Amino acid sequence: MVRPPGGDKNGLKRGTWMPEEDRKLIAYVTRYGCWNWRQLPKFAGLSRCGKSCRLRWMNYLRPNIKRGNYSREEEETIIKLHESLGNRWSAIAAQLPGRTDNEIKNHWHTNLKKGLKKSSDVPRQENNSSNNLSQLEKIQKRNDPNNSLLYPTDTEIIGRFPSSDLQPSSSRSSSITTNTSVEPRINMVEDDDFTSTEASAETSGNFWTQPFLTDNSYIACDFLAPFMDTEDLSPVVDEFSFPYGLFEEIHGANDLSVPLEKTQIREREPNDPLLSCTAQIMDSSPSSPQPSSSELSSMTKDNAVASSTNMVADDVVTSLEASAETTGDFWTEPFFDGSSYITSDVLAPFTNNEYLSPAFVEYFPGYGLYGEYEGVNMIN
DNA sequence: AATTCTATCAACCGCCAAGTC
DNA sequence: CGACTTGGCGGTTGATAGAAT
Incomplete structure (x- = not known):
C-alpha cells in the first residue's frame, strides 16, 4: 500500500514518511508556515525534497483534512463535478472541504469510476427496475454492502489513519501508565517519545486519529505535563523540566462541542519543580516566526x-x-x-x-x- | 495453510503556469 | 524577452492488506 522507506536519491529520503519526519514537518509548518517548500526541509531538519514535504503536508498532515468514508453527498458532488469539470481534481477538491485532490482522485479511480461503468453496462430495463436504486446508491452498496446507505455526516468521520502514521504501536501504547498522565479531557501527544497518556472514557475511538480527522481540530501548542520516562527527551528538556515531558495539546480532539477555554488540565501540584526554572527570558514581541x-x-x-x-x-x-x-x-x-x-x-x-x-x-x-x-x- | 489475485492509496514523476530576475 | 525557480496539478506506480482460490 505504501512505498517502503529508505529510498535514496541525491541523499534525499524517499518513500513512506516516518512518524519522526511527520512530527518535524508538522512542528515546522505549524510554527513557521510554508514560506518556501524547497528550502523548508533543510530548516525543518528533514532529508526530503521540498516537493515531497509539500505533498505530505497538503495531502496528509495539514489541519482539517477529512479522511475515511465519503458521505453520500460528497460522492454525489464528486460525480456531478466530474461530469462538468472532468479530471480537474483540484477544482473538485475545492468544492469538498477537507478532501484533497489526491484522495478524491484515488476515490474516483477505485470506487466511483468502476461503479459508474458497472451501472452503465446494466441493461436499460434493469436500470429502471422496481428496486429503483440510483446510480450512486449502487456504487455505495457495492462499496459497503452491509451498510451502504448509512453515511456519516461530516462530523462523524470514521477515523482510518494509514500505515505510516503517527499512531503508536500497540506495544508502545501498552507501556502507557496512568502515573504519567494528565487530566483525561485533554488529548496530548508526547513530543519526544511516542507515548500517549491514559485512555479517557470520553475519548472514544482512536485517540490518534481524531485530532487529524476532525474538521476543527488542530495542533495548537505544546505544553509540559508530568512524564516519568526521560530517556527519549532531549537533555535540555530534561534539565529544565524533569520530571515533565512535552506534550502537544490537541484542541477539541475528544469533544468538538467543548470550547477550548473549557478544556481542563491537571491541577498543578505544590512544589512544582518548574518553579526552580531559572532562565532569564525578558523581552517579547509578537508572533512572526521569521523576521522580515x-x-x-x-x-x-x-x-x-x-x-x-x-x-x-x-x-x-x-x-x-x-x-x-x-x-x-x-x-x-x-x-x-x-x-x-x-x-x-x-x-x-x-x-x-x-x-x-x-x-x-x-x-x-x-x-x-x-x-x-x-x-x-x-x-x- | 499456502498461494494467487485484487483493491487500495501514499508517494512519485513529469509537465505546466506564474512569478522573478 | 528569455532563463530560471517555485508551486501546483494530474497521471501513474508499486507495496501490501485482505479476499479469493
Whole structure:
C-alpha cells in the first residue's frame, strides 16, 4: 500500500514518511508556515525534497483534512463535478472541504469510476427496475454492502489513519501508565517519545486519529505535563523540566462541542519543580516566526539567544543576555545554517500571555514555550 | 495453510503556469 | 524577452492488506 522507506536519491529520503519526519514537518509548518517548500526541509531538519514535504503536508498532515468514508453527498458532488469539470481534481477538491485532490482522485479511480461503468453496462430495463436504486446508491452498496446507505455526516468521520502514521504501536501504547498522565479531557501527544497518556472514557475511538480527522481540530501548542520516562527527551528538556515531558495539546480532539477555554488540565501540584526554572527570558514581541529583512537588519547581538541553552521564544521574539559566543545574526543562524535546526521545545519563565493558549496559561502561569535550536552558539 | 489475485492509496514523476530576475 | 525557480496539478506506480482460490 505504501512505498517502503529508505529510498535514496541525491541523499534525499524517499518513500513512506516516518512518524519522526511527520512530527518535524508538522512542528515546522505549524510554527513557521510554508514560506518556501524547497528550502523548508533543510530548516525543518528533514532529508526530503521540498516537493515531497509539500505533498505530505497538503495531502496528509495539514489541519482539517477529512479522511475515511465519503458521505453520500460528497460522492454525489464528486460525480456531478466530474461530469462538468472532468479530471480537474483540484477544482473538485475545492468544492469538498477537507478532501484533497489526491484522495478524491484515488476515490474516483477505485470506487466511483468502476461503479459508474458497472451501472452503465446494466441493461436499460434493469436500470429502471422496481428496486429503483440510483446510480450512486449502487456504487455505495457495492462499496459497503452491509451498510451502504448509512453515511456519516461530516462530523462523524470514521477515523482510518494509514500505515505510516503517527499512531503508536500497540506495544508502545501498552507501556502507557496512568502515573504519567494528565487530566483525561485533554488529548496530548508526547513530543519526544511516542507515548500517549491514559485512555479517557470520553475519548472514544482512536485517540490518534481524531485530532487529524476532525474538521476543527488542530495542533495548537505544546505544553509540559508530568512524564516519568526521560530517556527519549532531549537533555535540555530534561534539565529544565524533569520530571515533565512535552506534550502537544490537541484542541477539541475528544469533544468538538467543548470550547477550548473549557478544556481542563491537571491541577498543578505544590512544589512544582518548574518553579526552580531559572532562565532569564525578558523581552517579547509578537508572533512572526521569521523576521522580515528589515527586522533582521535591525536585530543585533543584544537581542540574541542565551548561549547556554539556545532558546528562542516560540510565539514571540525574545531577547536574552547576549553571549560572546553568539556571533552574527541570531535569526539567520538557526534558520539558514544547514547544520542548525529546530529540535525541541523547552519551558521557561515568560510574562506575556497574549500569545499563549488559555489552557497553557492556566497551567503554567508565568511560563512560555520556547524552541530549542542546535548549534546556535557553535557557529563561527 | 499456502498461494494467487485484487483493491487500495501514499508517494512519485513529469509537465505546466506564474512569478522573478 | 528569455532563463530560471517555485508551486501546483494530474497521471501513474508499486507495496501490501485482505479476499479469493
